[in-house]
Amino acid sequence: MIIDCHGHYTTAPKGLQVWRDAQIAGKNPGALEITDDEIRQSLEGAQLKFQRERGTDVTIFSPRASAMAHHVGDAATSLHWSQQCNDLIHRVCSLYPDNFVAVCQLPQSPGVPPDNCIGELERCVNGRGFIGCNLNPDPSGGHWTAPPLTDRYWYPLYEKMVELDVPAMVHVSSSCNANFHATGAHYLNADTTAFMQFLTADLFKDFPALRFIIPHGGGAVPYHWGRYRGLAQDMKRPPLDELIRNNVFFDTCVYHQAGIDLLLKIVPADNILFGSEMVGAVRGIDPETGQYFDDTKRYVDAASGLSPADKQKIFEGNARRVFSRLRR
Amino acid sequence: MIIDCHGHYTTAPKGLQVWRDAQIAGKNPGALEITDDEIRQSLEGAQLKFQRERGTDVTIFSPRASAMAHHVGDAATSLHWSQQCNDLIHRVCSLYPDNFVAVCQLPQSPGVPPDNCIGELERCVNGRGFIGCNLNPDPSGGHWTAPPLTDRYWYPLYEKMVELDVPAMVHVSSSCNANFHATGAHYLNADTTAFMQFLTADLFKDFPALRFIIPHGGGAVPYHWGRYRGLAQDMKRPPLDELIRNNVFFDTCVYHQAGIDLLLKIVPADNILFGSEMVGAVRGIDPETGQYFDDTKRYVDAASGLSPADKQKIFEGNARRVFSRLRR
Numbered sequence: 001m002i003i004d005c006h007g008h009y010t011t012a013p014k015g016l017q018v019w020r021d022a023q024i025a026g027k028n029p030g031a032l033e034i035t036d037d038e039i040r041q042s043l044e045g046a047q048l049k050f051q052r053e054r055g056t057d058v059t060i061f062s063p064r065a066s067a068m069a070h071h072v073g074d075a076a077t078s079l080h081w082s083q084q085c086n087d088l089i090h091r092v093c094s095l096y097p098d099n100f101v102a103v104c105q106l107p108q109s110p111g112v113p114p115d116n117c118i119g120e121l122e123r124c125v126n127g128r129g130f131i132g133c134n135l136n137p138d139p140s141g142g143h144w145t146a147p148p149l150t151d152r153y154w155y156p157l158y159e160k161m162v163e164l165d166v167p168a169m170v171h172v173s174s175s176c177n178a179n180f181h182a183t184g185a186h187y188l189n190a191d192t193t194a195f196m197q198f199l200t201a202d203l204f205k206d207f208p209a210l211r212f213i214i215p216h217g218g219g220a221v222p223y224h225w226g227r228y229r230g231l232a233q234d235m236k237r238p239p240l241d242e243l244i245r246n247n248v249f250f251d252t253c254v255y256h257q258a259g260i261d262l263l264l265k266i267v268p269a270d271n272i273l274f275g276s277e278m279v280g281a282v283r284g285i286d287p288e289t290g291q292y293f294d295d296t297k298r299y300v301d302a303a304s305g306l307s308p309a310d311k312q313k314i315f316e317g318n319a320r321r322v323f324s325r326l327r328r
Numbered sequence: 329m330i331i332d333c334h335g336h337y338t339t340a341p342k343g344l345q346v347w348r349d350a351q352i353a354g355k356n357p358g359a360l361e362i363t364d365d366e367i368r369q370s371l372e373g374a375q376l377k378f379q380r381e382r383g384t385d386v387t388i389f390s391p392r393a394s395a396m397a398h399h400v401g402d403a404a405t406s407l408h409w410s411q412q413c414n415d416l417i418h419r420v421c422s423l424y425p426d427n428f429v430a431v432c433q434l435p436q437s438p439g440v441p442p443d444n445c446i447g448e449l450e451r452c453v454n455g456r457g458f459i460g461c462n463l464n465p466d467p468s469g470g471h472w473t474a475p476p477l478t479d480r481y482w483y484p485l486y487e488k489m490v491e492l493d494v495p496a497m498v499h500v501s502s503s504c505n506a507n508f509h510a511t512g513a514h515y516l517n518a519d520t521t522a523f524m525q526f527l528t529a530d531l532f533k534d535f536p537a538l539r540f541i542i543p544h545g546g547g548a549v550p551y552h553w554g555r556y557r558g559l560a561q562d563m564k565r566p567p568l569d570e571l572i573r574n575n576v577f578f579d580t581c582v583y584h585q586a587g588i589d590l591l592l593k594i595v596p597a598d599n600i601l602f603g604s605e606m607v608g609a610v611r612g613i614d615p616e617t618g619q620y621f622d623d624t625k626r627y628v629d630a631a632s633g634l635s636p637a638d639k640q641k642i643f644e645g646n647a648r649r650v651f652s653r654l655r656r
Contacts, residue, residue, distance in 0.1 A: 144472075180472070184555070184559050188520050189548075196509040199512065224545070224583070225587065226585075227621070229621070231609070256553055256594075258594055262551060282554075284562050
C-alpha cells in the first residue's frame with residue numbers, strides 16, 4: 001500500500017470560499033452549502049484521478065493550508081472557520097473511506113495560547129476518525145510573533161496530542177508579509193526554522209512520544225545536513241539521527257529527482273514519509289521529464305540504492321508508525 | 329588562483345567588541361584600540377592558516393555578519409559601527425594585500441530607507457579599494473519589516489551599486505526573534521526568501537547590471553530547484569537559468585559532499601562562486617570525514633563530473649566577473 005501523507009483539499013467546491021467570504025465580511029455565513037455531488041466532482045477529476053494514475057492508495061488529507069489564514073479575525077473566527085473546514089474533510093473521508101484519511105486544521109489565532117485548540121482537536125479525533133493535525137508555528141502569517149515550538153507555551157496542546165496519540169505536521173499558512181511568498185519562501189522557511197528549534201531544545205525529553213512531520217522535504221535541512229551536524233556538534237547537542245529518531249520526520253515533497261536523491265541518501269529511511277502535496281503548490285508538468293512536478297512517487301521509484309525494505313517504510317510503514325491511529 | 333568569496337572577520341581582536349559595548353552602553357567609545365600586531369595575531373592562527381592548509385589564495389573579506397546587528401540603536405549608531413568595522417577590514421587588507429580583498433558592511437537601520445548607505449558605500453569603494461557590500465534584507469533582525477528587495481525602496485542604493493560596479497551579498501545579521509536561530513535558520517531563510525523575491529519581480533529588467541550573491545549555497549533553493557522551476561512556469565516567469573544568468577549567484581557554503589554535489593549538478597556553473605564562510609558558522613571537524621565541515625574546497629575538488637573549465641569558473645572566473653573591481 002502507498003500512503004501519501006501530505007494532501008490538502010485545494011479543490012474544495014466554491015461554496016467553502018463563499019462561506020469564508022461572508023464570515024470575513026462580518027455577515028452571517030449560515031450553513032455551508034455544498035452537496036455530496038459537488039464534493040465528488042471536486043475530487044474525481046483531481047486527487048482521485050491522480051491517485052489512480054500515479055498508483056497511490058490513500059492520502060492523509062487536511063484542509064487547504066494556505067486558506068487556514070489564522071491571522072484573519074480573532075480566535076472565534078478561526079474556530080468557526082476550522083470547524084467548517086474540518087467538517088468538510090470529514091465528509092470527504094466518509095464518501096471515500098478507502099482513499100482519504102482525515103487530518104484537522106487547528107483554530108489557532110495570533111497571541112492566543114494554543115490551549116484553545118484542544119477542544120477542536122478532541123472533537124475531530126474522538127468520534128470523527130481524524131488521525132493528526134496541522135500545527136502552524138506562525139499564526140501571524142509571516143510576522144513570527146509566537147514563541148518557538150519548543151516553548152512551554154505549546155505544552156498543553158502537546159499533552160493532548162500525546163494523550164490522543166496523534167502527530168502534527170508543522171505547516172504554516174498564507175503569508176501577509178510581503179517579504180515571503182507563501183509556497184516559495186514562507187513554507188520552506190517554516191520547515192527550516194522548526195527543525196532548528198527542535199535541534200536546540202530538549203522538547204523530546206519532555207515528550208518522548210510527540211511526533212512532528214516537517215513537510216516539503218524538511219525545507220533547507222537535508223541540503224544543509226552537514227551544517228546541522230556541525231552546529232549540533234558545536235553546541236554539544238545529540239547527533240541528528242538520534243535527535244530526530246522517534247520524533248521528527250520529513251515528507252518527500254521535493255519536486256525533482258536530484259532533490260529526492262539527496263533526501264533519501266542523507267536522512268535515515270525511518271524518518272521519511274512519502275508525500276506529494278498533490279494537488280498543491282506546483283501544478284504544471286516538468287518539460288524536462290514530461291511528468292507532473294509533484295508526482296513524487298516517480299522520483300522515489302527512480303532513486304537508486306533504495307532497498308525494498310526502506311522503500312516499504314517510506315511508502316507505508318513509517319506513515320503507519322507516525323500516524324498510529326491509521327491502524328485502527 | 330582560488331578565490332573564496334565569503335569570509336567574515338569573525339576573529340577580530342577584542343578591542344572591537346570593547347568599542348561596540350561602549351557604544352551600546354551610550355558611552356563615548358573613543359578611538360578603536362587595536363594594534364597591527366593584534367590584527368596579525370587574530371588572522372595568522374585562523375584565516376591565514378586555513379588558506380595555507382586548504383590551498384586557497386584570496387578571501388573576499390567583510391565584517392562579521394552576525395555582529396552587524398542593524399537592529400541595535402538608530403541609523404547613527406549603525407553608521408559609526410559600520411565605519412569602525414569597515415576601517416578595520418581596510419587595515420586587514422592593507423596588511424595582507426595578497427590574502428584579503430575588502431567588502432563592506434552598510435549602515436542600515438530598521439525603517440530607514442537605504443539611501444543612507446550610499447555615503448559609506450562610496451567612502452569604502454572610492455579610494456579604499458572595497459569591491460562589494462553585504463546587504464541585509466531584514467535590518468530588523470528577524471521581524472522582516474522592510475520591503476522586499478525588489479521594491480523601489482531599495483532602488484537608490486542599487487543605482488549607486490551599478491554606478492560603482494559592485495555586487496552585494498544578500499546577508500542578514502543576528503536574529504532578535506526567538507524563533508530564528510541565526511546561523512541555523514535566519515541565514516538560510518533569508519537566502520531562500522531573497523531568491524523567491526527575485527523570481528517574482530522584474531528587478532533585473534530595471535537593473536541589468538545589478539549582481540547579488542546568495543550565500544550558504546542559496547539556502548533551500550537548489551534542493552527545491554524543481555519546485556522553483558515549477559513555480560516560475562506556473563507564474564509565467566522566465567526559466568530559472570535565464571532569470572539568474574547575469575544577476576544572481578550562489579556560493580558553495582554547503583558543508584557536506586552530497587549538498588555540494590546537488591548544487592553543482594543543478595545550478596549552472598556560471599552562477600556558482602567558491603566560498604567557505606571560514607572561520608564562521610560551523611567550526612568543528614566532521615567525524616565522518618576527519619576534516620573541517622567548512623573546508624568546502626574538498627567537496628568541490630571531490631565532485632565528480634565537474635569539467636576543468638567549470639571548476640576554474642567556480643574557483644576564480646565567476647568571482648572576477650561578479651566582483652569586477654577585483655581585476656583592477
